[in-house]
Amino acid sequence: MSPTLLPALDPTPLPAPAWLFHALLVGTFFVHVLFMNVALGGSVIGAFHALLGRGSQAPGRALGRMLLSLLSPALAFTITTGVAPLLFVQLLYAQTFYPATVLVGWIWLGLLAVLMVGYYAVYLARFEVGGRDSAPAWAAVTAISLVAIALIQVLVNVLQLTPDRWTAVGVRLVALFGDPTILPRYLHFLLGSLAVAGLFLAILAGERHRKTPDPVYPWIAARGVRWALAATGLQMADGIWLLFALPEELLRSLMRGRFPETPTLAIGLGLGFLTLILLSRTLDPLRQRSLLHGAAASLLATLLAMIPLRDMVRSLYLAPLVRPQGFPVQTQADVLTIFLLLFVGGLATVGWMIIRVVRERRASA
Amino acid sequence: MDYPLFLVPTIGGGWLIGIVAILHVIISHFAVGGGLLVVATEQLAARRNDAFRLAFARKLSTFLVLVSAVFGAISGVGIWFTIGLVHPAATAALIHSFVWGWAIEWVFFFIEIAAALLYYGTWEKISRRLHLTLGWIYFAAAYISLVIINGIVTFMLTPGRWLESRLFWDGIFNPTYWPSLVLRSGISLMMAGVFAWVVAAWLRDVDGRRGLVRILSGWALGGVVLTALGFLWWQANIPAEAWALLFPGGALLRATFFLGAGALVVLTLVVAGIGYLLPRGFGVAAALLAVLLAGTVFGSYERMREGARKPFVITGYMYSNGIRVDETERLNRQGFLTKARWASLGVTPGPLAMGEAVFRGQCQMCHSLTGYLAIRRYVEGQDAEGLTALLEALRGGRPGMPPIVGTEEEITGLAAYLAAVAAGPAPAPAGSTGGAR
Numbered sequence: 001m002s003p004t005l006l007p008a009l010d011p012t013p014l015p016a017p018a019w020l021f022h023a024l025l026v027g028t029f030f031v032h033v034l035f036m037n038v039a040l041g042g043s044v045i046g047a048f049h050a051l052l053g054r055g056s057q058a059p060g061r062a063l064g065r066m067l068l069s070l071l072s073p074a075l076a077f078t079i080t081t082g083v084a085p086l087l088f089v090q091l092l093y094a095q096t097f098y099p100a101t102v103l104v105g106w107i108w109l110g111l112l113a114v115l116m117v118g119y120y121a122v123y124l125a126r127f128e129v130g131g132r133d134s135a136p137a138w139a140a141v142t143a144i145s146l147v148a149i150a151l152i153q154v155l156v157n158v159l160q161l162t163p164d165r166w167t168a169v170g171v172r173l174v175a176l177f178g179d180p181t182i183l184p185r186y187l188h189f190l191l192g193s194l195a196v197a198g199l200f201l202a203i204l205a206g207e208r209h210r211k212t213p214d215p216v217y218p219w220i221a222a223r224g225v226r227w228a229l230a231a232t233g234l235q236m237a238d239g240i241w242l243l244f245a246l247p248e249e250l251l252r253s254l255m256r257g258r259f260p261e262t263p264t265l266a267i268g269l270g271l272g273f274l275t276l277i278l279l280s281r282t283l284d285p286l287r288q289r290s291l292l293h294g295a296a297a298s299l300l301a302t303l304l305a306m307i308p309l310r311d312m313v314r315s316l317y318l319a320p321l322v323r324p325q326g327f328p329v330q331t332q333a334d335v336l337t338i339f340l341l342l343f344v345g346g347l348a349t350v351g352w353m354i355i356r357v358v359r360e361r362r363a364s365a
Numbered sequence: 366m367d368y369p370l371f372l373v374p375t376i377g378g379g380w381l382i383g384i385v386a387i388l389h390v391i392i393s394h395f396a397v398g399g400g401l402l403v404v405a406t407e408q409l410a411a412r413r414n415d416a417f418r419l420a421f422a423r424k425l426s427t428f429l430v431l432v433s434a435v436f437g438a439i440s441g442v443g444i445w446f447t448i449g450l451v452h453p454a455a456t457a458a459l460i461h462s463f464v465w466g467w468a469i470e471w472v473f474f475f476i477e478i479a480a481a482l483l484y485y486g487t488w489e490k491i492s493r494r495l496h497l498t499l500g501w502i503y504f505a506a507a508y509i510s511l512v513i514i515n516g517i518v519t520f521m522l523t524p525g526r527w528l529e530s531r532l533f534w535d536g537i538f539n540p541t542y543w544p545s546l547v548l549r550s551g552i553s554l555m556m557a558g559v560f561a562w563v564v565a566a567w568l569r570d571v572d573g574r575r576g577l578v579r580i581l582s583g584w585a586l587g588g589v590v591l592t593a594l595g596f597l598w599w600q601a602n603i604p605a606e607a608w609a610l611l612f613p614g615g616a617l618l619r620a621t622f623f624l625g626a627g628a629l630v631v632l633t634l635v636v637a638g639i640g641y642l643l644p645r646g647f648g649v650a651a652a653l654l655a656v657l658l659a660g661t662v663f664g665s666y667e668r669m670r671e672g673a674r675k676p677f678v679i680t681g682y683m684y685s686n687g688i689r690v691d692e693t694e695r696l697n698r699q700g701f702l703t704k705a706r707w708a709s710l711g712v713t714p715g716p717l718a719m720g721e722a723v724f725r726g727q728c729q730m731c732h733s734l735t736g737y738l739a740i741r742r743y744v745e746g747q748d749a750e751g752l753t754a755l756l757e758a759l760r761g762g763r764p765g766m767p768p769i770v771g772t773e774e775e776i777t778g779l780a781a782y783l784a785a786v787a788a789g790p791a792p793a794p795a796g797s798t799g800g801a802r
Contacts (some may be wrong), residue, residue, distance in 0.1 A: 007367030012461035080478045098453035105371045105450045335465040346472035350479045360491040
């Protein structure tokens with residue numbers, strides 16, 4: 001790219017240090033990814049088993065119904081928690097975010113139309129619009145929509161990171177696919193979602209079985225672990241593919257002991273392997289609860305390493321063009337304090353509501 | 366401007382924002398007023414042990430979640446997407462100034478969605494007391510979201526003391542903050558009343574619903590009164606130039622003003638007439654008509670509020686073509702194209718090409734060549750010399766239009782380009798096709 005195409009930074013100073021916004025960006029994105037993984041992976045797993053299941057009593061259909069009941073809150077919170085990182089990324093990376101999204105403007109807007117279709121399909125399935133056997137088809141609509149959205153997100157994200165491709169994409173839209181990291185990134189996205197959703201499903205089936213034993217739950221839990229195991233195994237291979245698809249200079253930075261990038265990568269990879277080992281030993285998820293929970297904790301810890309690593313990689317990609325650490329700052333301490341108090345208060349309120357509802361429902365059951 | 370341009374064929378980017386924003390605000394204001402209506406109905410019905418109204422409240426909560434938690438949430442993100450595409454510079458400026466405002470609003474949005482889903486999902490599954498608490502939390506969070514966003518939305522038309530101080534609170538509590546809050550509170554009640562009519566229209570017990578429809582009509586009419594009072598207060602606080610775009614004969618937004626006012630009057634007649642005098646006329650058609658009229662009232666106001674900012678996107682700070690007021694002098698000296706680098710992409714050297722680049726970067730956000738606000742219509746029959754004089758005169762701007770900015774060479778080039786546009790078939794570029802340039 002001609003560096004002159006990079007838009008000028010808005011002259012208004014940041015109202016707090018860039019590191020704080022970075023922390024908020026990464027933190028809220030982490031929460032968003034958890035919900036998104038359950039929604040995306042869950043919709044694919046649910047649609048797959050529901051479509052394969054023959055008859056409404058088939059365990060695959062039960063699995064589909066279980067995931068369907070989770071999809072509407074998962075999608076609601078995917079969107080809600082996605083708004084915060086969208087805000088912070090626009091603050092820190094406006095100079096690359098806007099050009100990239102404008103260049104693929106209709107595709108970017110199309111994401112919302114696809115999301116609307118996928119989201120309403122969940123309710124159409126729940127209300128059995130189109131007949132009692134229609135749910136698997138609606139679930140497939142949701143899954144296809146979310147898989148398509150994942151592709152749009154990957155394409156736009158990579159375009160933000162590679163300003164040198166902007167002019168080519170502006171001339172020919174097909175150039176959008178012309179980056180070697182796109183396919184491994186997309187697979188990374190999908191496999192991660194399948195792993196998280198699979199494990200979540202297994203744990204949930206286990207919990208439900210403890211409350212109301214039903215032969216379908218062990219079946220669901222075993223399928224959940226299998227999905228997580230297969231996805232994590234493939235993720236290992238794909239992760240290495242993605243690493244070596246990165247620009248050479250960036251790969252060198254990651255591999256040559258750069259702090260904190262190299263240790264974060266090493267920790268993430270190590271935890272990924274640990275998750276794989278724990279999952280491979282979980283043969284009976286309902287009886288091997290500690291192993292199952294250990295795998296879940298390990299996967300969560302992997303995400304805790306990989307999400308900040310993703311942010312570090314973005315910084316490496318965009319340096320020296322965009323360096324938020326160098327933006328002018330004029331801290332607005334009063335509003336910042338109010339935000340932090342309300343943030344904590346808001347989380348506490350949501351936590352309180354959930355706890356009260358769960359307690360009352362347990363008491364009445 | 367500094368960014369590539371997102372071209373929207375036929376209607377232009379402003380209308381794209383308008384359509385997405387109007388659809389969203391109708392739903393989001395319904396979410397606020399509907400939240401209050403549903404929880405208040407439940408509370409009163411539970412106290413009186415009124416099973417019919419409890420069932421209605423439950424149905425209304427389902428409708429609320431289906432409409433607001435899905436369409437409302439996605440269209441809210443849609444506003445982010447569209448303003449970022451059409452007005453990236455203005456969006457970046459707003460975010461730099463009000464990121465904490467939006468972050469606080471997001472906290473309440475998060476609480477709102479969590480409370481809405483819990484409220485909807487726990488009817489008859491938890492104690493009434495806890496269920497009502499969830500409902501009140503939902504409404505409070507939704508209303509506080511409105512209280513915060515109202516500050517940022519009104520700021521764009523009346524930034525007030527922020528222009529000098531650049532202080533967050535000066536921007537939020539600007540001259541139209543309180544009038545707009547009254548107006549939007551009224552709209553929330555009005556939307557709740559008419560959307561609740563839709564839900565009531567599906568109730569089978571025709572006799573039982575009559576009293577309910579009267580109450581809902583009261584909500585809508587209360588909202589209408591508050592909306593009208595808020596509007597009068599709002600219009601008294603907007604700049605004279607903005608009012609001049611709304612009301613007098615020949616004003617740019619006069620038709621919108623009368624459309625909104627007319628819809629408000631008809632809505633009042635429909636709601637009062639059917640709600641109190643002709644209950645037999647109540648049904649799905651009447652309810653949908655009321656929704657359409659209320660949507661027209663609100664949509665007209667939003668269009669007026671957006672349009673009244675012209676020639677600015679943020680009054681006194683940034684023009685609608687993304688040029689900041691404080692950079693016009695520099696651009697006149699150093700050249701507009703030093704800023705609008707994207708506009709020069711793919712343009713061959715020469716004065717005509719320079720003019721085309723200036724047109725892309727400075728005019729095309731509002732004017733297409735032959736479609737929406739077609740520039741050809743304005744320049745037809747004029748030659749380059751006459752257009753140069755006209756453009757030089759427009760350096761001082763005109764009502765609703767930003768001043769022309771650039772060096773003499775750029776203005777001459779723009780005039781040459783516009784003369785070529787006036788003369789015949791559009792010289793290849795922009796305007797008639799979608800996509801980014």
